[in-house]
Amino acid sequence: MQKLEKKGDDFDRTLPTYERATLRERILHIGFGAFARAFLTTILDETLDGTGEPENRDWGMVAVRLNSGVEDLDALERDDCRHWVLAADDESTEVRRVDAVVATCHPLRDGLAALLGRFTRPELAIVSLTITEKGYCTRDGRLDPGNAGIVRDLATPQAPGTAIGVIVEGLRLRRAAGLAGLTVLSCDNLPENGHVCRAAVLDFARARDEGLAAWIEANVSFPCTMVDRIVPALDADGRDMLARAGIAADAGIVCEPFRQWVVEDYFAAGRPDFSLAGVQFVSDVRPFEEMKLRMLNGSHTFLACLGQLAGLSTIAECVGDPLLRAAARGLMLEEQAPTLSLPDEHDLDAYADALLARFSNSRLKHRTSQIATDTSQKLPQRLLAPIRRHLAAGTPWPRLALGVAGWLAFCRGKDEAGNALALNDPLAGRITEIVAGNTDGPAYVRAMLGLEAVFPADLAANADFVSLVEAAYLELRREGVRATLARLADAPRSPA
Template identity: 45%
Template sequence: MSITRVQAAPRQGRIAIVHLGLGAFHRAHQAVYLERYRRRTGDVDWGVSSANLRASVDLVDALRDAGYRYHVAEYADSKTLTLREIGVIEESLFSGRDAEGDWGRDLEALLARMVVPETRIVTLTVTEKGYFLNPASGELLVDDPMIAADIADPSRPRTAPGILVEALARRREAGVPPFTVLSCDNMPDNGKRTRNAVIKLAERRDTVLSNWIEHEVAFPCSMVDRIVPAMTKADFARLAELGIEDPNAVIGEAFAQWVVEDHFPQGRPDWAADGVEMVADVAPFETMKLRMLNGSHSLLAYLGAPQGIETVFEAVSRDDLTALLRRYMLEEAAPTLAMPEGTDLAAYADSLLGRFANDSLRHRLHQIAMDGSQKLPQRWLSGALARREAGQASPCAALGLAAWIRYTAGRDHAGTAYEVDDPLAPRFAECHARHGRDPEALVSAFLAMDDVVPPALAADAVFAEAVLTAYRSLTEEGLDGALATLAGRSA
């Protein structure tokens, strides 16, 4: 194996970026770009304070114990590896719920860090559900218990929108200009949606504050791309064989992309030379990635996981699944995209299939399948709705939706139970308990979930029939039969 080792630049303790969501993707994406920038320029003014908002404090403490250094293993394939040491994170904090049920161990430290003038950017990777927005309409979920708690006690926020509102309120009171808020999550118009969540929550507190946020705070959009599977014991063992004993290490692909709307009133790193694409409009790139890459991943997850297929690599090793992805990307997703002149979507589809076939990554389908109710509106359903309005069918998306409905039953084709990790999992379980023996009623119940499925798409008889037919095919004939049926229709 060819291994390139890259040492971290010296740590300096100077922080200008606060990140909400100290997970694997942040450590393997934004932090890597900032590490490259620091190594190239020697500019130490853009260190990061990263806060974990999730339930576990272990990562926060482990990173602190390691002196805020960790490794990212970037695999081009099974024979080419870059081992990159990262030291740009200067601080780790915890504002989630601990094992005793208490909230916000480091919340005041986090808010204090966000209020000081030196903090100029706040970035987020909190997943789609972390914004507490209705996936279909984009409205703030004011009745969610977490958001309700932030409305009742805004000085002790539990959610990312609540933390942003409280920090911005304190900056305004102190006469400090607002930081820029940069979402790095897989949502269409992620900057606009973040802005909407923050303003709507602020309105519940103080209309003067919400007006100030609306007119003074920048929320640029961004598109992020890098495949970063969840770490497993086998992954840590693989790194240990290379001499890397690091509990905070992350494995990802060599490919990475970051496209950012260039709107940073308080300044930003000059990071274009390190691969960050600064553009006036992120939307075309964002939609392309969501519908083609993420949409393909979701197809593999919901079709493959119940069949016992464990990883993306195993899935695309099947010719029929690769053919499905190619058809979906080129016939259903690509025609809905409005890309800049010169964009070759066929070449992009080929590049994605090549990335999926990276045999060094173990990207589990069950990981991709998490939070489907939050992801599918932007990955499949918005495109299917656009095709419906143009008088076109979406058989691949219909098959995917049928597979998702089947997946939410929580049992694979052999009858083995698995966890359905989704905010709406109790509602799914109720639907299956009530309608599990009646496919038509079950599909109708899922299509009626207007916080997931756009009502105009659910009301389309052709699409609804396609989903029902695909569901019956999956449950009666299995994956092979469903794929053969779809392929036969296109022959």
């Protein structure tokens, strides 16, 4: 790697060395936000820099947004589609310029035809996605036919607005042009993301044309992936770090140094040799994604909800509190780890300690409010799935119950000091109605557990589930976060 001279606070700035002129539009990335900038483009950039094979040196990316984000793409264009990634923890700072993006596209700026036309380019091989859980428009792992965006797209399928509608129309055009299939690569935090994406795309395609659905099923691959890198929303502290490195705020993103990408190696039209950048290819990603979703993401949700109730604004502040830190570690090792099926060589104690070290990174200011966004979409895979395992096994799950109770308390919109908490959630309207219609207590808990979009009917009807969540909620409201955690810490452990 080449290094620029030191800038600002003596940060070394790393430049890629590959020939950018050789890049073609081979990857179309939908949902080009902070995570895509800090994760996927960085891995692609390092892959291009590390390969000596000519066929691996032309993998350029097109950055796509569908709704908001025109200004972000305009700023990227002004910098010749280059951006900077600043990876920082309490020990070090690494700064890299990323050159792998070769173009941007937004249907509101460039027209829908400009986006859909890219699907008919023979060199396109991968459509990658970071559209968040709600972007898949699914319910119970299948396309939700009642989703407002899906209803609109099926009414006007050649003018789609959702990512699923865009993919299906793009694949229809690709098929009509006589081109081969490609890979749709989900990089979102949801269980078996490739399977969920495949189900949504095929359900939408079948609603349009059975022949199109059959072609997609035969020619398009949907590998599952597990992605891991903490990328907080860029705040004043992040902008200050970028400024001290000599980087404009709209040209950079701040993240942690750690990253991990595990990918099922099923690519219909080839792929870059991502292993050059440390990517692990496997035949089944499920054990890895369950480990990450439950131990990392589950503890994140636990800390975000309880931390906000206690008046803590960042994850680093949460794990700086001895009670919250101990509770998060106990959640990981005593309640989440027993629900996993991993090869024996995985040291989950070491993994938990490494996660807590990452959470302690005070330079990122990872906001509890950001992590709590869309929790109704995240709760089923992060907390409810392991609860089901414990219910079936008859094993204890007090911290998981407290995590669910913490979200129910958070949804009432006030922390323990009476300060307002923002509810940024697809179900915010319905939750607000439940809060307004029920006094705080058992009736409110039961009404919230009746939200079938979050709590499946069989779980909400399970007496053990309801009683344990209700008990945790009532204690939390009566005693407060820290007293409840202190009681948990003092409680005798059940025998293994």
